[in-house]
Amino acid sequence: MASVTANRVDERLQQAPLLTRLLSRPELGAIAGTVLVFAFFAVVAGGSGMFSLKGVITFLEVSAQLGILAVFASLLMIAGEFDLSVGSMIGFAGVAIAIPVTLYGWPVWTAVLFAFGVAVLVGYVNGYITVKTGLPSFIVTLAGLFVLRGLTIGLTRLLTGRTQIPGIHKFSEGDWLAPLFGSDAFKGLFVWLAARGWIDTLPNGAPAVPGIPVSILWWLGLTAVATWVLLRTRFGNWIFACGGDKNAARNVGVPVDRVKIILFIGTACAAALFAAIQVLKFGSADTQRGLLKEFEAIIAVVIGGTLLTGGYGSAIGPAFGALIFGTVQMGIFYTGVDTDWFKVFVGVMVLVAVIFNNYIRKRMTEAR
Amino acid sequence: MRKLASVLGAAALGVALSAAASAQEQIRIVMVTHGQAASGFWSVAKKGADDADADLADTVVEYRSPETFDMVTMAQLIEAAVASKPDGLAVSIPDADALGAAIKGAVAAGIPVVSLNSGSDVARDLGVMVHVGQTEFEAGEGGGEKMKALGVTKAACLNQEVGNVALDLRCEGFEKGLGVKPDIIATSIDPTEVKNAVTAYLTKNPDAQAIFILGSDPAMPAVEAVEGMGLIGKVKLATFDLSEGILEAVRDGKMEFAIDQQQYLQGYLPVVLLRLYKKFGLMPGADVLTGPGFVTKDNAADVIAWSAAGYR
Known part of the structure; x- marks a missing residue:
């Protein structure tokens, strides 16, 4: 009797087959x-330039910018909270960079750090009010x-008399921090590839795209780090615990309030990063930036398989969610459909993706 | 099974769409503007583009605009347009900083680019072939000349967006046309504020003969203010851009004229220009001015009908 139990591994320690683990x-x-x-766009828009180098970089860049928001939104949603202020935070962080630079002559890097500082503060306030009042986030x-x-809008109009702040490029040139947000990586490699004719080129021989926009690298990097945190660290376990059962988590010693406040700071900083990328890449800030991004981020997270109720989700899922959203958003362009119908198309595609995703997940988890 | 059916459905739809897109060797022109779908002004411009698409059998026009006033999304739309390698690209340029790189990219990719509506001052630097639109200074100057002809010697510009360079240019042009430096009434677009500001200005300056309104939003509150003081006809009013209320006020003689930038042309003409460039290498040697067109009491009734039909 004793020898039998000794041979059997406790089922909690048992490793499920790799395939089953992947599917769940x-x-x-x-x-x-x-x-x-x-597959849809390959059929519909295969020959339209969508899958040319420039087309791919375009939809990856759109996906990347949304993906940066979505990764942090997902962590927060796993912990059971929402942040609807990220879209406005993008606009706010954008002018927090642009006004000090253009009006007061700050070096760009100090303005970027200032914007991140503001984001930390906003995230802290959001988190503090949420956990202290117990109101829904x-x-x-x-x-x-x-x-x-x-x-x-108020501060920008008060300080500059307008709602758009152009001309940041001439300040950001030569700044040591700016290339981290607004440049293209691997330029030399692209020139080299173009010279060999391995990638698309412009008529003058330059590569069709100058390089990989750094936002794509941020997206991949942050997704990797967030995945590691979620799956391999104590803090990751705390995040799942907060969203799973707040009281149980508190009873076993998880600092629920602290975890949530940190995650609110995370979403606000993601918004600041988004703003820094846009301001430094496009050289201007305006008060309307980031409109509706909070919902796009939530859509990407939900497509990515994170539950709205918290406690279940991942950081890789939202990256694919953002990829789906960005691909659809840019892809509709190549199908030749009138933009008046764009939102219908996006809404339906999103719904189809979520239903499909739900269906797959259900089947796989049941089959186990 | 159902999944299979939906995949097949999507594939079938895809084949149908791509077949429709590449039916013949057609001239494909993409127009990207900052006009939001809900804007009354821009739906007229879009109608111009749609009509050009319908009128020209060998030309397909794809009209794109961001859902919100978002220059970054607009730049991405331009990038996507470039990747799709159209025969011609028409863009509005409200923010040269944000859109400049994308437009230069289109030029570098060998795509002929025409700008419309905004961007007359930066178009050449970006490699745009021709600009189709109204130049603000000249439009203001035309308004000033008309006011001068009406015998006005003291006037004010009503500026509802202080700091908007385009509006400043309109008022500077007005000054040149009128030959006298106008006062400036600075307000927001809030109708109560506009009305009170105009009333206060006319009370303080009983010798003022005209108010030149720099946009359509504050026009009707200004008319109300002047009407409320019983000064209709004594204080001459004119405005930029049209609306139903403005047209009726012009028809009824409460306003002298409205300056129309005829944005239908801004949607229609770039398509024609790019098509002719593709076919025969033709391109005008100077920018195409779609305005100022003047709506006065004489033609206001016609314009009201055209406005209702979506052309003005």
């Missing part, structure tokens, strides 16, 4: 959805959405 991951549905979306950050957008 939250991001599986999103990956399947991505395949579906790519949906409401607290909805208030943040209005307050931040209003502050953005």
Whole structure:
């Protein structure tokens, strides 16, 4: 009797077969959805330039910018909270960079750090109010959405007399920190590839795209780091615990409030990063930047398999969610459909992707 | 099974769409503007583009605009347009910093580019072949000359967006046309504020003979203010851009004229120009001015009908 139990490994320690483990991951549905979306556009828009080098970089860049927001939004949603203020935070952080630079002559790098500082503060306030009042974060950050957008417009108009701040490029040239946000990577490699004719070129022989926009590298890097944190660290376990059962988590010693506040700071900083990328890449800031991004981020997270109720999700899923969203957003362009119908198309594609993703996940988790 | 059916459905739809897109060797022109779908002004410009698409059998026009006033999304739309290698690209340029790189990219890729509506001052630097639109200074100058002809010697510009360079240019042009430096009434677009500001200005300056309104938003509150003081006809009013209320005020003689930039042409003409460039290498040697067109009491009734039909 004793020898039998000794040979059997406790079932909690048992390793499920690799395939089963892969199939039960939250991001599986999103990956399947991505395949579906790519198949759709390969058929519909295969020859239209969407899958040329420039086309690919274009939709990857759109996906990357959304993906940066989505990764942090996903961590927060796994912990059971929402942040609806990220869209407004983008506009706010954008002018927080642009006004000090253009009006007061700050070096660009100090203005970028200042914007991140503001983001930490906003995230802390969002988180602190949410955990201290016990109000739904949906409401607290909805208030943040209005307050931040209003502050953005109000302060910008008060200080500059307008709502658009152009001309940042001439300040950011030569700044040591700016290339980290607004440049293209691997330029030399692209020139080299173009010279050999391995990638598309312009008529003058230069590569069709100058390089890989750094936003794509940020997206991949942050997704990798967030995945590692979620799956391999104590803090990652705390995040799941907060969203799973707050009280149980508290009872076993998880500092729920601290975890949530840190994650709110994370989403606000993601918004600041998004703003820095846009301001430094496009050389201007305006008060309308980031409009509706909070919902796009939530859509990407949900497509990515994270539950709206918290406690379940991943960081890779939202990356695929963002890829689906970005691909659809740019892809509709190549299908030749009138942009009046764009939102219908996006809405339907999103719904189809989520239903598909849900269906796959259900089947796989049941089959186990 | 159902999944299979939906995949097949998507594939079938895809084949149908791609077949429709590449039916013949057609001239494909993409127009990217900053006009939001809900804007009354821009739906007229879009109608111009749609009509050009319908009128020209060998030309396909794809009209794109971001859902919100978002220059970054607009730049990405231009990038996507370039990747799709159209025969011609028409763009509006409200923010040369944000859009400049994408437009230069289109030029570098060998795509002929025409700009429309905004961007007359930066178009050449970006490699744009020709600009189709109204130049603000000249439009203001035309308004000033008309006011001068009406015998006005003291006037004010009503500026509802202080700091908007385009509006400043309109008022500077007005000054040149009128030959007298106008006062400036600075307000927001809030109708109560506009009305009170105009009333206060006319009370303080009883010798003022005209108010030149720099946009359509504050026009009707200004008319109300002047009407409320019983000064219609004594204080001459004119405005930029059209609306139903403005047209009726012009028809009824409450306003002298409205300056129309005829944005239908801004949607229609770039398509024609790019098509002719593709076919025969033709391109005008100077920018195409779609405005100022003047709506006065004489033609206001016609314009009201055209406005209702979506052309003005």
